[in-house]
Amino acid sequence: MTRRKSRRLVLIAACGAVLALAAGLILSAMSGSIVFFRSPSEVASQGRAVGTRFRLGGLVQEGSVVRGPDQRVAFAVTDSAATVPVEYRGLLPDLFREGQGVVAEGVLDAAGTFRADTVLAKHDEIYMPREVAGALKQRGHWQGGGSGR
Structure with a gap:
């Protein structure tokens, strides 16, 4: 059961990192176009x-x-x-x-x-x-x- 729990935590952390990276890329791309x-x-x-x-x-x-x-x-x-x-x-x-x-x-x-x-x-x-x-x-x-x- 601990193995399952650790896999789930790793998956959640990886998804969080991907979302944070995507949000950072979007914000940096938009900052050059905001007037x-x-x-x-x-x-x-x-x-x-x-x-x-x-x-x-x-x-x-x-x-x-x-x-x-x-x-x-x-x-x-x-x-x-x-x-x-x-x-x-x-x-x-x-x-x-x-x-x-x-x-x-x-x-x-x-x-x-x-x-x-x-x-x-x-x-x-x-x-x-x-x-x-x-x-x-x-x-x-x-x-x-x-x-x-």
């Missing part, structure tokens, strides 16, 4: 996350869009309390315009400019990413009629 969201106020208050990939969300500041050669675009993202300058190279979404919600993904450089490699615009009048809507509601700048979903 955090920040509002301009969070970027300003928490200091500069230079070189760290994150999503910046808010409204495209009125009068800030400057188009350059080679599909280069400079604009500012604001949540009415803070503003972050953004530089992007590529085609912008059709709905991208001043005063509209936007989420840009990229990194902040040492000068404080957000270098975006992806820019997303809201797709209709009531949609805005939950994080962007929440940040704008906290600043009293939310004008959407939707739920922010």
Whole structure:
């Protein structure tokens, strides 16, 4: 009977080790793909996350869009309390315009400019990413009629 018990314990320990190894591999694989969201106020208050990939969300500041050669675009993202300058190279979404919600993904450089490699615009009048809507509601700048979903 002790032999049976010891086999069972060895089997349970081996299964536990395999599960722990699998969980560790999954977490390490996911850690490289997780991208955090920040509002301009969070970027300003928490200091500069230079070189760290994150999503910046808010409204495209009125009068800030400057188009350059080679599909280069400079604009500012604001949540009415803070503003972050953004530089992007590529085609912008059709709905991208001043005063509209936007989420840009990229990194902040040492000068404080957000270098975006992806820019997303809201797709209709009531949609805005939950994080962007929440940040704008906290600043009293939310004008959407939707739920922010």
